[in-house]
Amino acid sequence: MARLNGILERITFHSETDGYTVARVLPKDKPYQVTIVGKLLGVQVGESVELEGRWVDHPEHGRQFEVERYRTVLPATVEGIRRYLGSGLIKGIGPVMARRIAETFGSYTLHVLEHEPLRLHEVSGLGPKRVDRIQQAWAEQQQIKAIMLFLQDLEITPGLAVRIYKQYGEQSLGVVQATPYRLADDVYGIGFLTADKIAQALGIPHDSPQRVGAGLRYTLSQAADEGHCFLPWAELAERGAALLGVDLAVVEATLGAIVITREVHAEAWDGQRMVYLQPFYRAERAVAERVHDLLRAPSQIAAFFRTANWARVFDFLADKRAITLTEQQREAVQMALTNKVSVLTGGPGTGKTVTTRTIIMALQQRGEKFVLASPTGRAAKRLSEATGAEASTIHRLLEFSPIGGPHFKRNLENPLDVALVVVDEVSMLDILLANSLLKAVPPHAHVLLVGDADQLPSVGPGRVLCDMLDSMAVPSIHLDTIFRQAEGSGIVANAHRINQGELPWFARQAGAEAGRINDCFFFSRPVPDMCAELVVEVVGERIPRRFGLDPRRDIQVLTPTHRGPAGVANLNVLLQAALNPADEQRPEQRFGATVFRAGDRVLQLRNNYDLEVYNGDIGEIVAIDPVEQLLTVRYDDARDVAYDFGLLDELTLAYAISVHKAQGAEYPCVVIPLLTQHYTLLQRNLLYTAVTRAKQLVVLLGDRRAIAIAVKNNRVAARYTGLARRLKAG
Template identity: 50%
Template sequence: MVEMEGTVERISYHNEENCFTVVRVSIKENNDIVTAVGYFPSLEVGEVLKLRGNWVMHKDYGYQLKVEYYETVMPAGIKDIENYLASGVIRGIGPVTAKKIVEKFGERSLEVLGESPDELLELEGIGEKRKEMIAESFREQQETRAIMLFLQQYGIGPGVAVKVYKKYREKSIEVLKENPYRLADEVYGIGFKTADKIALKMGMAENSTERLSSGLKYTLLNAAEDGHVFLPKQELIHKAKDLLEIEDESLLEQSLRALAEKEDVVIEKTWGREEIYLAGFYLSEKAVARRLFLLAVMGDKPLKISAEHIDRIEKKCSIKLAKRQREALEAAASSGVLVITGGPGTGKTTTVKSLIEFFQGQKLKVALAAPTGRAAKRMAEATGQEAKTIHRLLEYKAYEEGSMAFGKNQDEPLDEDVIIVDETSMVDIILMHHLLSALKPGARLILVGDKDQLPSVGPGSVLREVIASGKVPVVVLDEIFRQARESMIVVNAHRINQGFFPYLNVKGKDFFFEQVIPPEEILNTVLALVKTRLPGYAGLDPMEDIQVITPMKRGIVGVMNLNEKLQQLLNPPDTGKKEWRFRSLTFREGDRVMQIKNNYDKEVFNGDLGRIIKIDEEGRVLVAFDEPGQAREVVYQAQDLEELSLAYALSVHKSQGNEFSAVVMPITTQHYVMLQRNLLYTAITRAKKLLVLVGTKQALSIAIHNNRALMRYSRLADRIVEEFKGARLV
């Protein structure tokens, strides 16, 4: 790391939103002009800076100093003070006023601005209003400088410091000194581990209540990422002990009780075991159970549906409904809430089209929704009706970084009479709570999905638990239609789901298996299939039509390595393509990418797929996302790139809600932990026209016979049963 001091000669670029800046600096030691890039909240020409960072080579702009730490050097001599004030860094002071101030106060000039600004009134041209402007601006400059210096001494780089300062402004230091763990709760993009690093460097005790409380909440949030709505107390304590590296469980118990008293967590005793919820998850689970009960018992009056009705629907839609599909129509007419579930080729889409036709024939307003943009787009294409993501249907609104609310809620409900949700297996407990809260009295809800697919990425297993409760009407579509039976993808998906080995390599069909044993050879086979063999065999575009899906994140045929290899193969470096290095990843124009966390400000969500269409010299990345009706372009600043991953290869979980013309999937015993039936089934059902499994029959057999889905801690089914048992309508 190099250190240097110099004067700002020119500000080439400054982003107001995230403070990323490109600046030309004249170095004090030799008067050389260098380019420095980094995060500077406030900077003006003429300022003197101490910089610390590393030299990096930009392919278009040459060597640049990537600034990790900096501080403003306050001028000492009269000439330096005048240059500093004349630079425009202080509002209300230009070159003429700067000269007057220095002539009047000399080396006391900065002291006057900071400690006795009333003395400025002695100067001609400065009245009360201008004096206040100058004093306030100088104070802001000093506060910014103090905060940056304070944060940097604890190892916080400018990027994080900007986030802290934007949130707390002049109170930043006060907040940090009082409780650094507030950052984990209140500052978007700063988690427990960053806050913990700061707190420990500041000397906060390892067993402080603030640290233990924050660690417990972080452990519950981590568990939610694994799908758990709660954790049993002993499991929570055990995980928190490992995280915090403390031995005294009684201290964690005390902190847990304190969190419960503050209503940050809820402790519920079930069958003699204490179960710990984050308060929001507890309220959501209770509310979902209650609202499903109310929908079931207080739905609108049953609608009449006769055989003639159904005949008319069949004629209008040019379809012939099977027995179960007719049952779905009849159940939807008589129920306030209904679940329709079935595997591929069982006619879910046809059933939805007939439902739309029926309800619209009754002069009812129908809304279609799905969890992801791609799923909503597919729903719209299949039905010929408008479909939205659930977030858009509920009119979500982003506020400060990371915070959001829904415009449609209990107070401002949806206007539609019938809501039909597709891919419901992907909906977590929080989103289901928001959706149910937004239904008007008398509305109907129809949940469509495949109960045997993987559950949501977020907490809960909503579709399965609603079905498991036995209290909500469920229609299972179990007939594979003749046209679907022509597809070995569909046939084998059902065989695998029933625990049978698939038919392999049936001539002229769409389901293939290549026996390859060494992982290195599996990798090479996957790459060859994507690059040359499948395009040659089926006329597929490797960038548009083929998706690699893999069970694991790490390993030779895991997501990370496959993405690196596929990027090199399909979108190699080129002088005509700009790229930007972010941590261990290189993002390049033309890359396929995926959003990996919800960002309400940008209106993009976990699992959204897009393509990089432009990268500029500051690391701003423009991504086009495919959405119902249009492609939407979203700009990512350099530090936002942590929210993107390459998407040439996807994990099975991340592939949910999407369909691809062709899917290539490595399957090896190296993935032993993830060889599960529902995981394999979910991956196979992502393919529309062609599927190739590459690996060993042993690994395939292990996955088919492992029907032990990973358990999730949730009580939704029990709560639904309790609601019906109590039969409380008020």
């Protein structure tokens, strides 16, 4: 094995996801630089590197050194120290400040940072707060380096090492060595498979109870990502055995043990055992109990309206408010005001908003308080615009706080001070959020849940809306009359055609009905690469030219899949290049394979309770600060959120997003590529959800056969949930 020692002069490429690096090194025994390639985690310009590997001749890039093992040594020269500190290693130190610090302390600089950090006050331009930040950042870097050195062979990236340190602080190495599977539960980005690599390297036996228990919890967690609240015992054991490569009997024994220790919950229905992660079991049970408690609790509002002269009420609304309701809508108004919990469903254009507004007006006549909420900020904004009343996200309504561990200030002990809670877009509501919401409803208040059961289910576990409808324990009404003002909309008409299993109509298509369509278009491009190219052309040129829409703010591409030429990942690369190309005046920051630029639309991929941003939130990058290592995103509520560069794996470009991520949103225009290569994802509720996201214009591209497949496929993936059963049981 060859050896190479030298100074790291430049990093040409570095992947945050796997650590693969292309860099230039000045060898100690040569006057010229050489190229090195390999997985180098956490290396910095200016460091001395001691490398082991082999020399190879690359057909395009020539001679280079493939690194197999490496060790870094802190720089000793003043110039090396300057470049090291100015490389972006430490927040608050850019190239200019790095030069000042290195010139002040010379070769003694790193000793000062390590042992005499208060001497940084001697440097011109460094105030007390900045000195404190630099001192803290340096200490963190040393801990992170230690973690990465320990985990070097396991390919733990700098970003993950930072997260481990943020979670456990100075106890990080102790936790990693003693209980590596805790990482999978506690640290975002480290799943069971990564934790298992660490555990295996530490010598934890293949069939140890610690490993098997962690694997079973991981399997249940994966099932929750698929929408399940539980797994049947036998299915969990089989999936766990396949994951772990362990005998089924060992898995069954460990499963029994973690049920006894209450790490998971098991119960039997109809002779079959079900296994839950505890949070989902508690939430599902609590939702059912809370619904029944609310339905049974007395209400002055219900008592009043049960004896009301409804003919006079509706006549008053018609005269004073110019509101004329269908018989279905009148029944829905009566239902919501005479029942403590009720569900209102219907497709687009069926009058859900008018019905909701009427219910609110009836309460306002009595001087009662009400609140409106939706699962996402975009849905809340739509609800507010439609009703003319203030609406908020459920998290904001319940006064979410990250302090002292994420929690809601509004709960059973501190309920909302209202008479009615209206929640829109309930198809998006998962079991955990439904539990938190219902806990905050006071016993005397009414709850109206509004949604469209034909849309995609929630991203999180459960099927709250459908379970409530299936249980028949909660009063509900489905609106199905399309109003005159919606009849002229091709989008509304096509949504209902799709929902009834009929092909949509498009502009310029032969046929009397299609002749009236001017807001739905289809372009045939069955070849995936050609379809992707047309998406870019339609978004960047055709739609803006013909309809005057802003391609970055008014048009949203929705696609069924993340992979392939017409998937989220590739379309975002193409659309970013067309709509927000690289520019010297536009700052950018690379994270893994993604380049983030000022002006980019980005999407939050997970709930981050510290930053108070949630899975599916979309915003625009407004600033990138390489010295402070912060990227700032402005979200729809005009709130600016600053992301540490280490958190950028929580963001992705959002020129194209999955249909699931678009739930609850509405855009002036949606562009939907649909191809037969998406076959396994082509479902009626997916196409229906995508089309109903558009307010003014829908453009489908791809293969007509794919549209037909989606329209005909009404099979909805089953979810393991117990809410309907619990509601029926009372």
